[in-house]
Amino acid sequence: xxxxxxxxxxxxxxxxxxxxxxxxxxxxxxxxxxxxxxxxxxxxxxxxxxxxxxxxxxxxxxxxxxxxxxxxxxxxxxxxxxxxxxxxxxxxxxxxxxxxxxxxxxxxxxxxxxxxxxxxxxxxxxxxxxxxxxxxxxxxxxxxxxxxxxxxxxxxxxxxxxxxxxxxxxxxxxxxxxxxxxxxxxxxxxxxxxxxxxxxxxxxxxxxxxxxxxxxxxxxxxxxxxxxxxxxxxxxxxxxxxxxxxxxxxxxxxxxxxxxxxxxxxxxxxxxxxxx
Amino acid sequence: xxxxxxxxxxxxxxxxxxxxxxxxxxxxxxxxxxxxxxxxxxxxxxxxxxxxxxxxxxxxxxxxxxxxxxxxxxxxxxxxxxxxxxxxxxxxxxxxxxxxxxxxxxxxxxxxxxxxxxxxxxxxxxxxxxxxxxxxxxxxxxxxxxxxxxxxxxxxxxxxxxxxxxxxxxxxxxxxxxxxxxxxxxxxxxxxxxxxxxxxxxxxxxxxxxxxxxxxxxxxxxxxxxxxxxxxxxxxxxxxxxxxxxxxxxxxxxxxxxxxxxxxxxxxxxxxxxxxxxxxxxxxxxxxxxxxxxxxxxxxxxxxxxxxxxxxxxxxxxxxxxxxxxxxxxxx
Numbered sequence: 001x002x003x004x005x006x007x008x009x010x011x012x013x014x015x016x017x018x019x020x021x022x023x024x025x026x027x028x029x030x031x032x033x034x035x036x037x038x039x040x041x042x043x044x045x046x047x048x049x050x051x052x053x054x055x056x057x058x059x060x061x062x063x064x065x066x067x068x069x070x071x072x073x074x075x076x077x078x079x080x081x082x083x084x085x086x087x088x089x090x091x092x093x094x095x096x097x098x099x100x101x102x103x104x105x106x107x108x109x110x111x112x113x114x115x116x117x118x119x120x121x122x123x124x125x126x127x128x129x130x131x132x133x134x135x136x137x138x139x140x141x142x143x144x145x146x147x148x149x150x151x152x153x154x155x156x157x158x159x160x161x162x163x164x165x166x167x168x169x170x171x172x173x174x175x176x177x178x179x180x181x182x183x184x185x186x187x188x189x190x191x192x193x194x195x196x197x198x199x200x201x202x203x204x205x206x207x208x209x210x211x212x213x214x215x216x217x218x219x220x221x222x223x224x225x226x227x228x229x230x231x232x233x234x235x236x237x238x239x240x241x242x243x244x245x246x247x248x249x250x251x252x253x254x255x256x257x258x259x260x261x262x263x264x265x266x267x268x269x270x271x272x273x274x275x276x
Numbered sequence: 277x278x279x280x281x282x283x284x285x286x287x288x289x290x291x292x293x294x295x296x297x298x299x300x301x302x303x304x305x306x307x308x309x310x311x312x313x314x315x316x317x318x319x320x321x322x323x324x325x326x327x328x329x330x331x332x333x334x335x336x337x338x339x340x341x342x343x344x345x346x347x348x349x350x351x352x353x354x355x356x357x358x359x360x361x362x363x364x365x366x367x368x369x370x371x372x373x374x375x376x377x378x379x380x381x382x383x384x385x386x387x388x389x390x391x392x393x394x395x396x397x398x399x400x401x402x403x404x405x406x407x408x409x410x411x412x413x414x415x416x417x418x419x420x421x422x423x424x425x426x427x428x429x430x431x432x433x434x435x436x437x438x439x440x441x442x443x444x445x446x447x448x449x450x451x452x453x454x455x456x457x458x459x460x461x462x463x464x465x466x467x468x469x470x471x472x473x474x475x476x477x478x479x480x481x482x483x484x485x486x487x488x489x490x491x492x493x494x495x496x497x498x499x500x501x502x503x504x505x506x507x508x509x510x511x512x513x514x515x516x517x518x519x520x521x522x523x524x525x526x527x528x529x530x531x532x533x534x535x536x537x538x539x540x541x542x543x544x545x546x547x548x549x550x551x552x553x554x555x556x557x558x559x560x561x562x563x564x565x566x567x568x569x570x571x572x573x574x575x576x577x578x579x580x581x582x583x584x585x586x587x588x589x590x591x592x593x594x595x596x597x598x599x600x601x602x603x604x605x606x607x608x
Contacts, residue, residue: 275477
């Protein structure tokens with residue numbers, strides 16, 4: 001796994017995760033203990049367990065597990081109940097209300113959503129009826145609240161698939177059925193993840209090659225690395241086709257010396273500030 | 277254009293909210309208690325939201341009309357601004373709104389009557405004094421006119437108060453509602469400009485200079501007073517040629533008599549806003565320019581800023597009378 005653009009998928013139940021694990025060919029990360037986690041490349045899938053506390057803890061745990069990298073893609077996938085929406089239909093959340101506190105969140109979707117959107121009411125105790133015309137689940141509010149601390153809101157989304165309604169009560173849900181309706185929506189899930197990942201790429205731009213090379217050759221402190229990043233960004237903007245000739249510098253230079261050299265180069269070179 | 281509309285529950289039944297909702301039958305409608313729940317959360321990315329901004333219909337409760345900052349004005353000692361809307365249809369890279377607001381969604385305060393009442397109160401309090409009201413501070417005054425009906429609703433208020441002047445500040449060509457009504461002597465339709473190359477690169481989604489000039493010509497023919505706003509001035513290595521060409525082009529098309537005022541301002545941002553913009557658009561050349569930080573503000577290096585200001589002032593004064601020229605000194 002490299003350091004950037006992680007995608008974190010979280011489900012409450014193993015049966016919700018099963019088709020996703022198969023589809024994305026994820027492998028169990030045996031060394032990870034408190035929450036069952038699967039992964040491949042920059043994708044993680046965590047089975048959190050039911051309820052807000054488990055979900056909140058899982059989000060925080062996964063964020064720290066990958067090094068606290070900001071602006072990753074976060075997606076909560078799960079089943080939910082609704083008065084009348086057909087079983088198997090998928091909805092992205094446009095409003096999430098925590099039924100216990102009354103607090104609301106409004107996930108922003110600056111892209112064409114791959115399915116309809118709906119309001120979610122997150123409850124702590126399973127409901128046997130559906131008092132309002134919204135989706136009912138048990139994790140979304142906690143997921144959203146905590147994931148928003150680690151990423152910008154546009155990259156944090158909830159996708160719920162209707163598992164029960166007035167005609168198909170929740171008591172009849174089986175793990176097999178939950179897996180089936182998640183699997184039936186893989187195309188929608190793929191499309192949503194793709195859109196989230198494109199957004200993430202916009203705000204997590206690549207560093208130029210010479211930046212990575214410098215980090216490999218010379219040692220930089222944390223604050224020097226920030227300076228190096230700023231310089232490389234500036235350089236990329238005003239002189240993208242003419243990278244600094246770092247090869248000529250001695251390998252035993254300190255990070256400070258490299259930064260000093262780069263600053264002199266910037267000051268002496270004619271950088272292109274024209275919009276033309 | 278608008279695919280998502282958030283509506284404060286309290287104004288759901290407001291006639292203006294109903295009219296706007298009817299205009300977008302396919303948009304998803306989401307209710308909220310207060311617009312700040314959607315607009316203010318920190319964890320939002322202006323750049324990402326700008327791809328597909330939502331419209332938020334809200335109610336303005338407090339301070340609908342505020343005194344303008346010192347140094348902001350075009351001839352009156354008494355200057356106020358009001359914002360019926362927050363955020364803009366366009367995406368100009370120098371715009372301070374990107375640094376000021378967390379969200380790129382458009383907030384429209386539908387209770388125009390609250391603004392109008394206070395404007396009337398201020399105008400009535402000193403009927404012998406000229407008072408200017410600026411409407412394009414937190415938004416473009418005209419860009420969303422077909423949806424907001426702002427001009428149509430506010431011109432009658434100013435018709436009733438001869439001492440109250442309205443400035444509409446815009447880059448928009450949405451001038452139909454102005455052309456459909458008798459010109460108002462106490463209204464200035466002010467258009468903002470930067471040179472063509474700059475506009476093309478950093479005034480995303482805004483009408484090009486040609487179209488803005490065509491709109492100005494139509495308004496001029498209809499008898500409206502016009503304003504020219506070169507604020508902010510943007511540096512380019514050949515800025516002299518670029519601004520010279522811009523002024524030449526504009527004054528070749530417009531009758532100087534119909535120009536009420538010309539203002540000029542430097543590129544200046546509070547440091548906090550600048551830092552946010554720079555993070556949002558790390559690839560942007562504008563922010564890599566010859567800038568310096570001083571007293572919590574980011575602006576061009578003082579010598580350069582002075583040179584640009586002097587050059588552009590001298591060039592403008594070749595075309596207009598000094599009495600129509602208003603260098604903007606906000607923050608200086």
